[in-house]
Amino acid sequence: MTAVAIIGAGYAGLACAVELARHDMEVTVFERSRTLGGRARAVRKHDRTIDNGQHLLIGAYTELARLLRLTGVSPRQIKRLPLTLHIPGQIRLRAATLPAPLHLLTGLICAQGLDWRERFAVCALLRHLKRRRFQLPAGTTVTGLLTDCRQSFRLRNLLWEPLCLAALNTPAHEASAQLFANILRDTLAAASATASELLIPRVDLSELFPVPAARYLATRNGSILTSNAITAIIPENTGFRLVGAPGHRIWPQVVIATAPHHATTLLNSTGGCPELAARIAAMPSEAITTIYLAFGPGVDLPAPMIGLADGPAQWAFDRGQCGGPEGLLATVISAPRPGGKGRDDLIPATLTQLERALGVSLPAPQWTRVITEKRATIACRPGIIRPGIATPLRGLWLAGDYIESEYPATLESAVRSGVRCAREIMEGTKHPDSSGNQR
Numbered sequence: 001m002t003a004v005a006i007i008g009a010g011y012a013g014l015a016c017a018v019e020l021a022r023h024d025m026e027v028t029v030f031e032r033s034r035t036l037g038g039r040a041r042a043v044r045k046h047d048r049t050i051d052n053g054q055h056l057l058i059g060a061y062t063e064l065a066r067l068l069r070l071t072g073v074s075p076r077q078i079k080r081l082p083l084t085l086h087i088p089g090q091i092r093l094r095a096a097t098l099p100a101p102l103h104l105l106t107g108l109i110c111a112q113g114l115d116w117r118e119r120f121a122v123c124a125l126l127r128h129l130k131r132r133r134f135q136l137p138a139g140t141t142v143t144g145l146l147t148d149c150r151q152s153f154r155l156r157n158l159l160w161e162p163l164c165l166a167a168l169n170t171p172a173h174e175a176s177a178q179l180f181a182n183i184l185r186d187t188l189a190a191a192s193a194t195a196s197e198l199l200i201p202r203v204d205l206s207e208l209f210p211v212p213a214a215r216y217l218a219t220r221n222g223s224i225l226t227s228n229a230i231t232a233i234i235p236e237n238t239g240f241r242l243v244g245a246p247g248h249r250i251w252p253q254v255v256i257a258t259a260p261h262h263a264t265t266l267l268n269s270t271g272g273c274p275e276l277a278a279r280i281a282a283m284p285s286e287a288i289t290t291i292y293l294a295f296g297p298g299v300d301l302p303a304p305m306i307g308l309a310d311g312p313a314q315w316a317f318d319r320g321q322c323g324g325p326e327g328l329l330a331t332v333i334s335a336p337r338p339g340g341k342g343r344d345d346l347i348p349a350t351l352t353q354l355e356r357a358l359g360v361s362l363p364a365p366q367w368t369r370v371i372t373e374k375r376a377t378i379a380c381r382p383g384i385i386r387p388g389i390a391t392p393l394r395g396l397w398l399a400g401d402y403i404e405s406e407y408p409a410t411l412e413s414a415v416r417s418g419v420r421c422a423r424e425i426m427e428g429t430k431h432p433d434s435s436g437n438q439r
């Protein structure tokens with residue numbers, strides 16, 4: 001049986017491992033951290049467990065949903081909401097509990113804060129995309145698309161730009177309209193209303209998939225070695241030696257399932273992929289800041305998730321309504337711009353935003369945490385060329401959210417790339433001469 005080594009126990013590496021183990025392949029995952037989940041993991045901060053960043057999933061994440069079912073995750077671990085956009089005092093749009101497309105049409109008709117011209121403009125943009133079968137000219141930005149479809153300043157400001165930031169983690173004037181169109185195709189314009197649902201994990205991000213994935217692997221020939229960084233990959237005649245792995249094993253198949261900047265280092269260590277490593281190193285990235293504000297019982301939001309305007313944060317989540325402690329709010333700043341507010345100013349600025357949105361004065365938080373992931377995701381700009389899963393070295397593969405995908409760098413892109421890697425490896429072991437990347 002071909003043994004596969006996977007470097008990285010984020011969502012991509014674990015998806016790859018689960019898919020291989022499902023087909024009885026021998027899998028070992030090496031993870032340098034003590035915690036599973038990578039950028040989507042739980043962190044301990046002063047005796048409290050929080051996520052390293054608030055995440056939102058959507059109903060269109062079909063591959064992640066399949067893996068959650070496969071690894072025995074209960075649907076109760078996720079709070080499902082109909083597609084909702086609620087910026088208090090400004091706009092309230094909630095999809096109706098009806099089949100598509102009536103769910104959205106009814107939601108638009110009943111939306112508060114939109115006039116009829118704006119409602120028609122939203123439909124016109126979706127019609128524009130449908131007429132083009134969701135294929136847009138290369139190089140178009142989301143702002144370009146919104147201008148072509150004559151979306152008003154309010155619609156851009158209250159609807160499209162926040163959605164673009166949430167989905168692509170890239171500001172609209174820099175973001176790829178094609179990736180945005182793909183998301184709209186698979187959510188707002190999907191054949192099923194559930195595809196546009198918003199999913200908020202009720203458990204921390206390590207518990208959501210990584211821990212059940214580890215349990216699944218433990219029952220199927222798989223193992224995970226945590227606190228075990230791989231520092232170099234050395235090509236040998238029959239496979240690869242992993243520097244940092246226990247023993248002197250040669251692995252015929254190795255998957256690098258790390259964030260792009262770590263993949264660059266590992267690819268360079270092989271001496272065989274300088275161009276690919278340079279391409280990945282050149283990919284631009286964007287940050288995400290999550291600000292946790294713990295007020296305790298008595299403070300809540302009008303919905304599990306609301307939009308925020310006129311300030312640094314774009315979204316606020318009420319963790320108390322999603323399985324967390326009462327009164328714990330998480331506010332999110334996607335793609336913060338350089339020159340924006342410093343860490344010390346972020347908390348008062350976000351508090352002011354929340355007070356304005358809720359129309360009440362809030363008590364001083366019992367505790368606060370600001371977590372910035374500087375390289376949260378790649379910037380999803382038009383023309384960005386994301387690498388495929390194959391490398392120039394046979395038997396060496398790449399998985400991760402930055403790999404070419406119809407979707408931006410998200411959990412869904414990460415798991416899809418991992419599953420694709422697993423299937424290519426299995427295909428190659430069945431037909432050793434059929435794949436371009438097999439020893």
Ligand SMILES: Cc1cc2nc3c(=O)[nH]c(=O)nc-3n(C[C@H](O)[C@H](O)[C@H](O)COP(=O)(O)OP(=O)(O)OC[C@H]3O[C@@H](n4cnc5c(N)ncnc54)[C@H](O)[C@@H]3O)c2cc1C
Nearest residue numbers: 008010011012032038039053055056230376400401410411
């Ligand atoms: C703050 C924040 C908010 C986000 N919000 C959302 C959201 O709302 N919705 C959404 O879908 N996505 C969101 N994302 C993106 C999502 O988290 C990522 O797309 C996804 O987690 C990437 O998974 P990955 O497996 O590709 O990489 P990673 O999660 O980076 O996993 C790579 C793993 O490799 C390990 N590793 C690295 N080098 C080595 C080495 N040398 N040896 C061994 N192990 C190594 C790392 O420790 C890590 O565990 C967000 C990301 C952040 C940071």
